Amino acid sequence: MSVANSQNQRPKGAARKVAAASLAGNTIEYYDFSIYGLAAALVFPQLFFPDTNPFIATLATFATLAVGYFSRPLGAVIFGHYGDRIGRKSILVITLLIMGGVTTLIGLLPTFETIGIWAAIILVVLRLAQGIAFGGEWGGAILMAFEFAPPNRRGFYAAIPQLGPAAGSILGNAAFLLVTLLPDEDMLAWGWRIPFLFSSVLVAVGLFIRLRISESPEFKVVKKEGHEVKVPLLEVLRKHLKSVVLVALSHLGFGAFSILVIVYLVNFSTKEAGIDPTIMLTITLATFIVQIPMILLAGHLSDIVSRKKMMVIGSALVIAAVFHLFWAVSTHNPWLIAVSYIVGFGCCYSLVYGAQAALFADSFPAEVRFTGMSLGYQIATSLGSGLTPMVAAVLLQYTGSPYAISIFVAALLFIAMISMTRLIAIADLNRGKSSGAAGTSDAPSEVSAHR
Numbered sequence: 001m002s003v004a005n006s007q008n009q010r011p012k013g014a015a016r017k018v019a020a021a022s023l024a025g026n027t028i029e030y031y032d033f034s035i036y037g038l039a040a041a042l043v044f045p046q047l048f049f050p051d052t053n054p055f056i057a058t059l060a061t062f063a064t065l066a067v068g069y070f071s072r073p074l075g076a077v078i079f080g081h082y083g084d085r086i087g088r089k090s091i092l093v094i095t096l097l098i099m100g101g102v103t104t105l106i107g108l109l110p111t112f113e114t115i116g117i118w119a120a121i122i123l124v125v126l127r128l129a130q131g132i133a134f135g136g137e138w139g140g141a142i143l144m145a146f147e148f149a150p151p152n153r154r155g156f157y158a159a160i161p162q163l164g165p166a167a168g169s170i171l172g173n174a175a176f177l178l179v180t181l182l183p184d185e186d187m188l189a190w191g192w193r194i195p196f197l198f199s200s201v202l203v204a205v206g207l208f209i210r211l212r213i214s215e216s217p218e219f220k221v222v223k224k225e226g227h228e229v230k231v232p233l234l235e236v237l238r239k240h241l242k243s244v245v246l247v248a249l250s251h252l253g254f255g256a257f258s259i260l261v262i263v264y265l266v267n268f269s270t271k272e273a274g275i276d277p278t279i280m281l282t283i284t285l286a287t288f289i290v291q292i293p294m295i296l297l298a299g300h301l302s303d304i305v306s307r308k309k310m311m312v313i314g315s316a317l318v319i320a321a322v323f324h325l326f327w328a329v330s331t332h333n334p335w336l337i338a339v340s341y342i343v344g345f346g347c348c349y350s351l352v353y354g355a356q357a358a359l360f361a362d363s364f365p366a367e368v369r370f371t372g373m374s375l376g377y378q379i380a381t382s383l384g385s386g387l388t389p390m391v392a393a394v395l396l397q398y399t400g401s402p403y404a405i406s407i408f409v410a411a412l413l414f415i416a417m418i419s420m421t422r423l424i425a426i427a428d429l430n431r432g433k434s435s436g437a438a439g440t441s442d443a444p445s446e447v448s449a450h451r
Contacts, residue, residue, distance in 0.1 A: 015157055017213060018148040022141040022161040024209045025096050028202045029137045030168025032103040032130065033068070034262070035195040038176045040065045041267040042277060043192045047111040048120045055397060064124050065263065068131035069386025072378035075135020077233055080371030083140055084232040087223075088147075088216045088370065092140045096210065098133035100203030102126050107196025139374030146361045147218040152303060158357035159299020166291040169262065171202075173285040180278050218366045232371040236364070240372050243363040243426055247376025248383075249419035250360075253412030254353060255384030257318060260409055261287075261345045264389045265329060268402070273332050283338045290346030298354025307355060308424050314352035315417035319410045321348050326402045352420075359420065362427035384412065 049060045075095075083091045106126050112119045141161040149157030175195035182191040222228060229235045236244060266284065269275040301310060321344025328340035364372035388409070395404040 014214070015145075015148045015150065015153075019145040019157050019160040021209045021213045022092075022145045023163055023167070025092055025206045026137065026141040026161045026164025027167040027171070028096065028199070028206045029099050029134055030164045031171045031202060032099050032168075032199055033134060034165075034169040034172030035103070035175060035199075036068065036106070036127070036130070037065060037259070037263040038172060038266070038281070039192055039195075041263050042176070042180070042270075043188060044123075046188060047113075047192070048123055050112055055393070060120075063390060064120070064127050066386040066390060067124055068127040068134070069382040071128045071131030072135035072382050073375060075132035075137075076139065076374035076378040077135075077371065078132065079136020080139060080374045081232050083136065083143075083370035083374075084368055085228060087219055088140045088144050089210070089213060091136055091370075092144065093207065093210055095133045095137040095140065096203060096206050099130060099137065100199050100206075102130045102133065103196050103199040106130075107193045107199070135374065135378045138377060139370050142357045142361060142373070143370055144213070144216055146358060147216040147366070154361070155302030155307075155355060155358040156296070156299040158361060159295050159302075159354040162295050162299070162354055162357050163292055165258070166288040166295065170285060170288045173281050173288065177278065177281045177285065180281065222367050227367045229367050232368045233375075236368050236372045236375065240364055240368065243423070244372055244376040244379075246419045246423040246426070247360050247363060247373060248379040250416050250423055251356065251377055251380035252384040253315075253409065253414070253416035254318070254349065254356075255381045256388040256409050256412050257322060257349060258345070258353075259385040259388050260322075260392065260405070261325065261341065264392045264405075265325065267389075268392075268396075269329050269337070272396075273329055275329075275332065275334065275337070279334050280337075283334070283341050286338065287341040287346040290342050291350045294347050294350035295354035298351045299358070301351075302355035302358055307359065308421055310355050311352060311359075311420040311424070312417055314348060314355075315413055315420070317348035318344065318352065319413045321345065322406045322409050322413070323403070326406050330402065356420075359423060359427055362430055363423055365430065 044064070045060075048064075079091045079095060106123065109122060109126070110119055138161075141164065142158055145161050146154050146158040172195065175198060179187055179191040179194055262284065266277070266280045269280050270277045298310070298314075321340070325337075325340050325344055328336040331337075360373040360377060361369060391408065392405045395408060396402060
């Protein structure tokens, strides 16, 4: 299947419309995930695990957070299969409905005070369903934008859905920032539910937008030429296992870093450093605002400069940022914390994150792309993002030093940097084959531009 054949399937102006639709849905999905993470850090220990000591309650809450990450690879396999078999668009509608419905149910869930341990059990089940839905959402959103884009602009267009975490987290942080202004008793009684219930409104908007777009042009060509794979997962494991592993290792450290900043450090700063939760939420909100232009810049640069240089330099900056973040929190100075957040997570992290989507999509052929890139990415998030808060809590408990956490995450980031340089070679080879099959004269320059 060639890129050239799919060019005829692209209506004029469709790339911008599809990218906007992918961003809208991804934003809603990340809003749902964001508010859960914030609730886990700020209120869930008291609401669902009140009879345990603070350390165990925090660990149990982060375990429910982790369940949503551990179930993501299952979602990648399930929705990746159908995304590669029946199409990308229908999967995006289904995942949005599941995610929004689950989030609304969490907002209606009785707490431990009302139904005892069943509150925590139901919370885990809902979180499991949320993770499965998200496992299919991310890959589909990226692929729709990536496959509709012109070949020489795929880095930029694939970066647009990557704004979802920032945009969704801005909405989530803003929602929780408002409810934290309530008196503590009102916040714990009913205020925390408002951000979850608001998800139903966002889902209605997202569905309206997504139902108005057409199917991916590259998938249409796969169907037309009869290149569908009967069992995409088996094909991926048989022929593209190396790419799956490298995608997972490439994002592992960045998944760990992001959850460390978004969830763990918020909890650590408020509980250990005594910083007001409203201040931390405001800092996080400002950081996500900075991420939006930086992610777009990273996607654009991935189309015109050396992708390898971007990955290496960006990774090195994020490694330095890990240590600086914990130092800044230890000063108890909100201004230093804000600068560290904005520079480290807002700028340095975004330079890599914005360019990763196109790299991961380029690493697989179109007929198994949904399954391959989703599986690798979601394995990384389940391990990196799912385990890091618990690992961090244990490291701090038994070493007494937050810098033990920094060393752990920095090691994961170094592994990610090496893995991305290896993955670039595979992506270049796939792109060269696709361009060669298309008979395009610009294939050599396009490939070399990313090395």
